[in-house]
Amino acid sequence: MHIGTVRTALFNYLFAKKHGGTYFVRIEDTDKERNKEEWVDAIWRDFEWCGLMPDKRSRTSEHLDRHRELLRGLVEKDTAYVSSEPAKDDPERTVELVRLRNPGKELTFDDLVRGPITFDTTELGDFVIARSIDDPLYHFAVVADDGDEGVTHVLRAEEHISNTPRQILIQEALGFPRPVYGHLPLILAPDRSKLSKRKHGASIENYRSQGFLPTAIINYLALLGWNPGTDQEIFSLTELIDVFSIDGVQKGGAVFDVQKLEWFNKEYLLKLDSHEYQHMVRNALPMEIAELPQFDEERLQRLLPVIRERVHTMKEVAEAAQAGEYDFAFAAPHPDADLLKWKKDATAADAIPRLQRAAEILHEADFSSAETVKDALWPYAEEIGRGELLWPLRVSLTGRKESPDPFVCAFIIGREETLARIEKACDTIGR
RNA sequence: GGCCCUAUCGUCUAAUGGUUAGGACGCAAGGUUUUCAUCCUUGAAAUCGGAGUUCGAUUCUCCGUAGGGUCACCA
Numbered sequence: 001m002h003i004g005t006v007r008t009a010l011f012n013y014l015f016a017k018k019h020g021g022t023y024f025v026r027i028e029d030t031d032k033e034r035n036k037e038e039w040v041d042a043i044w045r046d047f048e049w050c051g052l053m054p055d056k057r058s059r060t061s062e063h064l065d066r067h068r069e070l071l072r073g074l075v076e077k078d079t080a081y082v083s084s085e086p087a088k089d090d091p092e093r094t095v096e097l098v099r100l101r102n103p104g105k106e107l108t109f110d111d112l113v114r115g116p117i118t119f120d121t122t123e124l125g126d127f128v129i130a131r132s133i134d135d136p137l138y139h140f141a142v143v144a145d146d147g148d149e150g151v152t153h154v155l156r157a158e159e160h161i162s163n164t165p166r167q168i169l170i171q172e173a174l175g176f177p178r179p180v181y182g183h184l185p186l187i188l189a190p191d192r193s194k195l196s197k198r199k200h201g202a203s204i205e206n207y208r209s210q211g212f213l214p215t216a217i218i219n220y221l222a223l224l225g226w227n228p229g230t231d232q233e234i235f236s237l238t239e240l241i242d243v244f245s246i247d248g249v250q251k252g253g254a255v256f257d258v259q260k261l262e263w264f265n266k267e268y269l270l271k272l273d274s275h276e277y278q279h280m281v282r283n284a285l286p287m288e289i290a291e292l293p294q295f296d297e298e299r300l301q302r303l304l305p306v307i308r309e310r311v312h313t314m315k316e317v318a319e320a321a322q323a324g325e326y327d328f329a330f331a332a333p334h335p336d337a338d339l340l341k342w343k344k345d346a347t348a349a350d351a352i353p354r355l356q357r358a359a360e361i362l363h364e365a366d367f368s369s370a371e372t373v374k375d376a377l378w379p380y381a382e383e384i385g386r387g388e389l390l391w392p393l394r395v396s397l398t399g400r401k402e403s404p405d406p407f408v409c410a411f412i413i414g415r416e417e418t419l420a421r422i423e424k425a426c427d428t429i430g431r
Numbered sequence: 432g433g434c435c436c437u438a439u440c441g442u443c444u445a446a447u448g449g450u451u452a453g454g455a456c457g458c459a460a461g462g463u464u465u466u467c468a469u470c471c472u473u474g475a476a477a478u479c480g481g482a483g484u485u486c487g488a489u490u491c492u493c494c495g496u497a498g499g500g501u502c503a504c505c506a
Contacts, residue, residue: 382464385465
């Protein structure tokens, strides 16, 4: 499902809930050629995942008998007629198309987001409404179904604005009531073209597979082309129902900004309870991490919270793991002597006494949390200068120039391993 | 091209016929326990152009300009 479809669904959902209506989605599968059962299944699965499952659903293809009956009625009344003409794809062949007798008048409808919109329908001519009595086209089927299914409000994408007059014409021919139409602004790519699934990966599946949370996507999408009139940005679906108003819907198209989505995702990641969060990270972590020499469940358990504030999405977790950012937890590094050298040190060897003193302290320290490790080390760090101790210590434990702070690292790997790595670092420098 | 829609920081947007044009993301600088991240503070950054109405317009009107949608025997 296209991300734009999700937003359209969201606004329909919010509008319906806000007004005590029924949130209704119809699969418009008039074109048999272009429909596959698994696509329809995928659509419902996406709705489910987003938390936007409709109150009521239907499918155009199930109403064929009724469409035939309605079409016959129009032809009998002579508001539509069957016309024999050469087939478009093969001019040798003759086909019989059903065309609407267009009264050719000026027509105005009151758009829920844009106000009155006027068209001259003359230019539409006697447009085709069915390939045959048995084969209605989209415009006809939609109007017939809307009427039969009691649709009162239609919220759809802006690209349908110019379809609306022809649908109203069919409606009037059928004698069906006119629903209220509202056309939502388009979601745009950074170059301001229409956001496309193929070109821009704008499918919900794409974002799901990157590890975005449905709650974050919904929240972001709600604010794309709508605003509550306050500075609040974080909304649950229920809160959205509460504050939603169609007046806050923007008229112009909105550029989809992944960075802002990522920000929302991080916010929602931070809100997750630790069970949900752990489940996600475990799935995102590559299998290879379990093959690291010191891998064990307790260390993983201590590492997990550290990951959370450093990533926006689960894809980033996988990438960071791939880049070896979490390896320190399960494998002793081979620290580089140059890296171990604090910027004020003349040579790396200057750091050895400080590391040795740290080892002495840690030998006695309480390793029950990162905090207690810090409490043990802190007075000495203050005494000699923080960077002097903290930099070489961190490099000893992780071998990297970017990592969580040394107290956290020490806590994750435990006393024994911490002392072993400090010793190893001193050896490295000594050689 | 015809018809239709739209126009505030890079992006999403707020606001009023009179404001230092506000917020968020991103960006930059500084700070918070060294690095990364988090967090905090500060900063740079916008009313498409031209007429008109008005004491005054970013806001109202018109004309341009730009962008978008649509012109099917697709949906």
